[in-house]
Amino acid sequence: MSGLDVLAVCVYALSTVALGALFLLAVAAPSLLRSAAVAYLAGQLIWLLLYQLAIWMHVPATMVVWGAGGLGLAWGAIAAWRSRWYALRWLLGALLLVAIVACCFPHALYTVLRVPLIEWDARSIWLFHGKAIWVHGGIAPDYFADPSFARWSHTDYPLLLPVQSAVIGVLRGEWSEMAVKGFLGLNFMAYLWLLHATLVRRGWSHLLSWCASILMMGVALAQYVNGYADNHYAMPLALAALLAFQPNRSAGCGALAALLAGIALNVKNEAFPYVLLGAVLWGLLWLVRHMRGHRKESWLPTRCMWGILLVGVVPFCLWLLFRSVHGVEGDLHLGSRLLTPGASISLWIQRAPVILDAMGRMHVQLHTPLLFGMVLALTLWARVLAKDVRATSDVLTGEEHVLWGGVVVTHLLLLSVYGLTPYDVRWHLGTSLSRLLVLPVLLLAGLGVCAVEKVLGYQGNRPPSEPVGK
Amino acid sequence: MRWVTHRLSHLQTVIRMTEFIRKPEGCLQRRQLVVVVLGAAVLLYAVHAWRSAFELRSTFSSLPFDACFIPGMVATVEFLEADSDSRVYGPSLEASPFVFQRLSEMLYPVQYSALSEANPLVAGDRYVLLPEDEVPVASEVVCQAGVFRIMKVLP
Incomplete structure (x- = not known):
């Protein structure tokens, strides 16, 4: 990266954080959301929303970037000056984070x-879409509805990552x-900061x-930075699960989980069924608790949560509308295949052994058996040896049920996607399975978090009220 | 017998040492144990990460076409063979779509269809060069206009 590149990325980061912070202030975000990391992620959704709105309002995206970015930076400078202590805390937090990442x-x-984009998806899909958005000065049908590109570049994929690269392109000038x-x-x-904050919130x-967060971020680490998109929906979803269903949840947890779900939704198509299932589960749990008379406020959507949901869902819906208007289609056509049940069941039966075999091998490569063994050993330790700890009275907590359910559901969805793929199943598995299995592995790591909490005797995610050591 | 007694005393010591994992007042020790285990794992991970970083560095610095990774570089194209009968040929037919795709990424917004018979690549053309994975930059690539090779990276 040249000096100008670094400058462009810094300006992008500052303007994104400023826009996100402005938005979070507008929706009266609770204290849990008042961090630079959350503001940065919220700012990404704002960029996406602005790009989506620019299409329908026929405004050049370049103007939007300079206008919104300039506004954000100006407001950020004034806000930082007026709350110097807050700004200093954010700056020190950022420096600490850079130091941890460097170490x-x-x-x-x-x-x-220093490493160029050498991975297929990074160059041919995500950053290539970004380049097209930058070249056309916005999300243009000239590219996204062009069948010659749609054939291999998957122009139907969501646009959160491409838009971020396009914004940097505009700021960089080339x-x-x-x-x-x-x-x-x-x-x-x-993500690293949010993972740390989530664990601290749970009483760690x-x-x-920091130790646990560093180890968890090490799962398929390269895929966070080499341009693949899968970790960028898997980690937000895993974090959202850890936040949304934890026992001592506050209203802020729901809002932050909604933000992370919004990020995941706009990163890749695969996130949609998971977000939908999570939302339905949340709604059902709320209904059950409501009917039983447990009307805890932490389950109720707040104004902040509604605002965040709006910013997360509207760009996704606008993108669906754009695709529908311009005929941008995916290549898997799973819907039409599901409508022919006879053919799909026979395909599944035929392909299931191959898929399961590939999943098993890939899990070994991802060290899943080791992680699974650790979770099992810690759970047994907490259950059998530490009977005195009250938190272990349940075999599995409600949160663990959700996480185990998530692990099973992700595998079932993968089984169905590969079972119905129009491509050669071995080729398809070989090109994508290692990335798609990251989500269940992260959910398993989340179960490891719960198991460690049981061993440490955190009751309802809180450490014992008094230090009980000798 | 003495040996057995000796071993048993050792076993008792070990059991005493591990008793804390069963007792509630052992919470703090349990936490210390978890900190030690996780800390050791992080240290091991950091060592592995530094080794990987150096390997990564040596990989990218040892490549002969390292310069092409710097954005803004351009390449010259040299034709090795004329495509007299306008058919796709070369080392691998399967490779051809990937080559076209790579070309389209390299040249975007000029589409690769522009590189057809009507508008073939010309020897000496200069293009912004990107690194390749499936098709190494320095090797021969195939297009409908003929076999060409990206010969040299120029600043």
């Missing part, structure tokens, strides 16, 4: 700064293959939390 993830940092992937490193740092000490 523990130097290869990730090197990939962002398309730089190095600068436009700078946001991947920023995303990685935001800072030291323990």
Whole structure:
């Protein structure tokens, strides 16, 4: 990265954080959401929304970027000056994060700064869409509805990641293959910070939390920074699950989970069924609790949560509308295949052994058996040896049921997608399975978090009220 | 017998040492144990990460076409063979779509269809060069206009 590239990425980061913070202030976000990492992720959704609105309002995206970015930066400068202590805290937090990443993830940092986009999806799909958006000055049907590109570039995929690269391209002034992937490193740092904050929220000490967060971010690390999109929906979804269904949930947890679900929804198509299932589950749990008379406020959507849901869902809906108007289609056509049940069942039966075999092999490569063994051992430890700890009275907590359910559902969905793929199933598995299995592995890591909490005797995610050591 | 007694005393010591995992007052020790285990894992991970970073660095610095990774570089194209009968040929037919795709990414917004017989690549053309994965930059690639090779990276 040249100096100009770094400058463009820094301006992008600052303007995104400022826009996100402005939005979070507008929706009266609770304290849990008042961090630079959350503001950065919210700002990404704002960029996407602005780009989507620009299509329908016939405004050049370049004007939108300079206008909104300038406004955000000006407001951010005034706000930082007026709340210097807050700004200093955010700055120190960012510096700490960079130091941790430099110490523990130097290869990730090197990939962002020096390694070109050599992965297929990164170059041919995500960043290529970004380049097209930058070249056309917005989300243009000239590219996205062009069948010659749709054939291999999957122009139906959501646009959160491409839009971020396009914004950096506009700020940089020209398309730089190095600068436009700078946001991947920023995303990685935001997830690391949020994971740490989530564990601290659950009662973990800072030291323990940093250790666990670093290890969890090490799962398929390269895919956060090499331009693949899968980790950018898998980690937000895993975080959302850890936040939304934890026992000592507050209203802020729901709002933050909604923001993360909005991010995941706009990153990749695969996130849609997971977000939908999560939302339905949340609604059902709320209904059950409401009928039983448990009217805790933490289950009720707040004004902040509605605002965040709006910013997360509207760009997704606008993109669906754009696709429908311009005839932008995917290549899998799963819907039409599902409508012919006879053919799909026979295909499943035929392909299931191949898919299950590939899943097993890939799990071994991802060290899932080791993780599974650790979760099992910790659960047994908590259950059998530490009977005195009250939190272990349930075999599985409600949150663990959700996480285990998530692991099973992701596998079933993958089984159905590969079972119905129009491509050669072995080829399709070979090109994508390692990435798509990251979500269940992260959910399993979430179960590891719950198991450690049981061993440590955190009751309802809180450590024992008094230190009980000798 | 002495040996057995000795071993048993050792076993008792071990059991005493691990007793904390069963007792509620052992919570703090349990936490310390978890911190030690997780801390050691993080240290091991960091060592692995630094090794990977150096490997990554050596990989990319040892490539002969390292310069092409710097954006804004351009390449010259040299034809090796004329495509007299306008058919796709070369080392692998399967490779051809990928080559076209790569070309279209490289040249976008000029579409690769522009590289047809009507508008073939010309020897000496200069294009912004991007790194390749399926098709190494320095090797021969095939297009409908003929076999060409990206010969040289120029600043």
